[in-house]
Amino acid sequence: MKEANMKADLEAPLPAGREEFAIRCRDVCRSYGKLKVLSSLNLTVPQGQIYGLLGPSGCGKTTLLKCIVGTLKISRGHITVLGKPPACPGHDIPGKKVGYMPQELALYSEFTISDTLTFFGRIHGLTSKETQARMNFLIDFLDLPQKTSLVRNLSGGQRRRVSLGAALLQNPELLILDEPTVGVDPVLRAKIWQHLVEIVKTGKVSVIITTHYIEEARQANVVGLMRHGRLLAEGPPDAVMKQHCATTLEHAFLQLCETSDQIGSKRESTPPEGTLEKSQSFGSGRDESQPILGVGSSPAEEGPKCSVDWKVRARHVLPKWRNIAALMIKTLVRMKRMPGSLCFQFLLPVIQISLICLCVGGDPKGIQVAVVNNETSPSSFSQSLLSFLDNSSVQQVNLSHKEAFEGIYNGEYWGVIAFGKNFTSYLTKRMVQRQVSQEIIDGGSVHAFVDNKLGGMAYLVALPIKFEEPIYGSQNTDFTTFVTPGAVLSITFYLAVGLTALSFVLERKEGLLDRCWVAGVSSLETMLAHLFSQLFVISVQIILLLLMILLVFKIPNEGSLVLVIILIVLQGITGISFGLVISSAIDDEQSANQAALGIFYPNLILSGIIWPVECIPYPLRYLSLVLPQTYASEALRCIMYRGWGLSRMMVWRGFAVTLGWNTFFLILATVILKLRT
Numbered sequence: 006m007k008e009a010n011m012k013a014d015l016e017a018p019l020p021a022g023r024e025e026f027a028i029r030c031r032d033v034c035r036s037y038g039k040l041k042v043l044s045s046l047n048l049t050v051p052q053g054q055i056y057g058l059l060g061p062s063g064c065g066k067t068t069l070l071k072c073i074v075g076t077l078k079i080s081r082g083h084i085t086v087l088g089k090p091p092a093c094p095g096h097d098i099p100g101k102k103v104g105y106m107p108q109e110l111a112l113y114s115e116f117t118i119s120d121t122l123t124f125f126g127r128i129h130g131l132t133s134k135e136t137q138a139r140m141n142f143l144i145d146f147l148d149l150p151q152k153t154s155l156v157r158n159l160s161g162g163q164r165r166r167v168s169l170g171a172a173l174l175q176n177p178e179l180l181i182l183d184e185p186t187v188g189v190d191p192v193l194r195a196k197i198w199q200h201l202v203e204i205v206k207t208g209k210v211s212v213i214i215t216t217h218y219i220e221e222a223r224q225a226n227v228v229g230l231m232r233h234g235r236l237l238a239e240g241p242p243d244a245v246m247k248q249h250c251a252t253t254l255e256h257a258f259l260q261l262c263e264t265s266d267q268i269g270s271k272r273e274s275t276p277p278e279g280t281l282e283k284s285q286s287f288g289s290g291r292d293e294s295q296p297i298l299g300v301g302s303s304p305a306e307e308g309p310k311c312s313v314d315w316k317v318r319a320r321h322v323l324p325k326w327r328n329i330a331a332l333m334i335k336t337l338v339r340m341k342r343m344p345g346s347l348c349f350q351f352l353l354p355v356i357q358i359s360l361i362c363l364c365v366g367g368d369p370k371g372i373q374v375a376v377v378n379n380e381t382s383p384s385s386f387s388q389s390l391l392s393f394l395d396n397s398s399v400q401q402v403n404l405s406h407k408e409a410f411e412g413i414y415n416g417e418y419w420g421v422i423a424f425g426k427n428f429t430s431y432l433t434k435r436m437v438q439r440q441v442s443q444e445i446i447d448g449g450s451v452h453a454f455v456d457n458k459l460g461g462m463a464y465l466v467a468l469p470i471k472f473e474e475p476i477y478g479s480q481n482t483d484f485t486t487f488v489t490p491g492a493v494l495s496i497t498f499y500l501a502v503g504l505t506a507l508s509f510v511l512e513r514k515e516g517l518l519d520r521c522w523v524a525g526v527s528s529l530e531t532m533l534a535h536l537f538s539q540l541f542v543i544s545v546q547i548i549l550l551l552l553m554i555l556l557v558f559k560i561p562n563e564g565s566l567v568l569v570i571i572l573i574v575l576q577g578i579t580g581i582s583f584g585l586v587i588s589s590a591i592d593d594e595q596s597a598n599q600a601a602l603g604i605f606y607p608n609l610i611l612s613g614i615i616w617p618v619e620c621i622p623y624p625l626r627y628l629s630l631v632l633p634q635t636y637a638s639e640a641l642r643c644i645m646y647r648g649w650g651l652s653r654m655m656v657w658r659g660f661a662v663t664l665g666w667n668t669f670f671l672i673l674a675t676v677i678l679k680l681r682t
């Protein structure tokens with residue numbers, strides 16, 4: 006009799022009928038590595054009702070919500086949301102039918118309240134009039150400050166309310182709210198619940214809400230009590246309390262936990278016999294995966310299949326311009342809000358290339374060289390020779406033999422030039438006599454002692470080589486000219502890597518990536534939007550770089566400027582796409598930074614930017630040739646200094662390798678991001 010009454014109680018508040026449900030989870034399992042978070046979970050959210058999902062911290066509520074919205078894949082079972090599995094092509098889950106408020110704030114801190122709601126409005130395809138109207142309502146309803154207030158200047162509670170506003174914005178059919186009332190004062194909390202009760206009255210909107218304030222869930226139509234990844238009970242709050250003769254939901258929940266623990270310890274004390282399935286039986290033969298107060302059908306039932314024709318599938322895969330535009334505007338607004346960082350991004354390449362042109366490859370200046378001249382006569386050959394030395398490069402310091410060598414050992418001089426006291430007469434003898442003794446040869450020579458730690462530079466400067474007119478370039482082509490094209494590519498590449506390597510890392514951490522994904526933004530759209538908006542930044546950087554090298558440092562360009570620009574832009578895209586790979590694969594900032602910095606030096610050295618590839622030992626040379634910048638640097642040098650075009654293999658090879666890397670990195674980043682969301 007009691008049982009029959011209870012059944013009637015349970016069924017009474019579900020006017021929509023058992024078949025009408027917004028969400029149905031059957032036999033759902035999900036693990037993080039070896040940690041089993043959801044095990045054979047069954048849950049039903051009736052259509053047009055509020056479902057309060059309750060449970061202690063760490064029991065798997067957020068994980069379940071993520072599986073429901075499709076950001077996490079389940080390892081077993083099936084989930085149906087508004088009639089179809091989540092993430093089924095052509096289904097608006099994820100999309101505008103669902104409003105999702107994640108546990109993290111998931112807001113852009115540089116945005117104002119208005120920017121935030123406008124951004125989500127754009128993604129959901131609302132007109133600016135509709136967004137404006139909803140914004141005014143939400144600001145008033147959620148008691149938010151002025152819409153021009155920056156999110157980063159709001160209090161914790163205000164930020165959570167903005168986050169809730171973003172979930173409510175498009176009047177979704179399904180609201181998934183992960184702890185929306187945390188940090189909200191009791192008056193507003195009551196108002197939020199009142200609003201939820203109000204919106205489900207139409208029967209068209211369903212809500213699933215998690216909360217730590219168990220008692221507030223009494224206002225829900227159905228509650229689900231969750232523990233250790235399972236649903237202990239599911240039913241109308243009054244029925245749950247009644248069944249446990251409890252006056253509060255909290256009390257009922259405690260009793261359920263105790264019962265569950267007792268059964269758990271009983272199971273542990275019985276010897277392990279039979280299969281795992283057998284050990285899951287709950288109480289008197291009941292399956293533990295079934296809630297104590299069951300609602301819905303058996304876990305054995307089949308879920309709906311996601312079968313759609315190829316046209317729907319193709320439309321699902323193709324990126325939507327609306328989403329890309331919304332994401333690009335978002336990035337540009339963020340840049341506008343951080344003018345200092347933007348100026349730094351624009352100026353950094355100019356500073357870097359200027360430093361390379363100024364400091365690398367020039368002739369040494371003001372080198373202090375000790376001169377030991379044992380000849381005293383002003384008309385001696387030694388004086389004449391010394392007067393020919395370039396005094397801007399070499400600063401002569403006349404010293405005695407002892408002082409000069411002491412100076413060398415103390416690191417004061419770069420070298421010693423010494424003349425014997427009979428230098429003039431011995432040199433004359435060497436010139437006029439056919440055969441002379443070793444003593445005359447030595448006495449008639451200039452003796453140079455060089456601090457060899459200087460490297461070969463000092464010798465090279467003095468080498469008696471006569472260079473003929475070069476085939477390409479000019480007689481005074483120097484190391485700077487060799488290095489500059491590779492340096493331009495390298496700077497563009499690394500700045501682009503730096504700009505993008507952290508982009509998803511931070512957004513993923515703050516829950517923004519998931520939120521955008523639930524709003525209907527695909528991985529490809531995210532990728533393309535990043536690519537296009539960063540292209541704007543690197544375009545400005547490239548213009549400034551070229552102005553600097555061509556006009557200020559007068560680096561010659563014999564070839565097509567258009568080809569030069571295209572190649573540098575393509576290398577920038579390689580950098581962006583490589584940054585996107587790092588960003589999609591790595592979760593924390595430190596590792597992403599390490600990955601970006603770690604490849605800098607090896608790539609710089611192996612790409613033949615500083616020293617020609619021909620000098621690299623063979624095994625490493627093969628590695629060098631497949632790197633993104635080796636052939637590209639060579640191609641840029643050929644265009645700029647030889648005036649070659651795309652008909653030459655050395656030029657088109659640079660373009661082909663760059664395009665190949667771009668395609669590879671972009672596909673890789675999209676696949677990784679898709680697999681991880």
Ligand SMILES: Nc1ncnc2c1ncn2[C@@H]1O[C@H](COP(=O)(O)OP(=O)(O)OP(=O)(O)O)[C@@H](O)[C@H]1O
Binds near residue numbers: 037064068
């Ligand atoms: N990305 C992850 N990798 C590994 N383990 C995770 C991950 N996310 C959650 N977990 C683990 O899964 C379990 C369930 O986490 P979940 O966030 O779903 O709990 P919750 O019920 O929402 O908790 P709370 O109420 O505190 O938010 C926890 O033990 C948590 O440590």
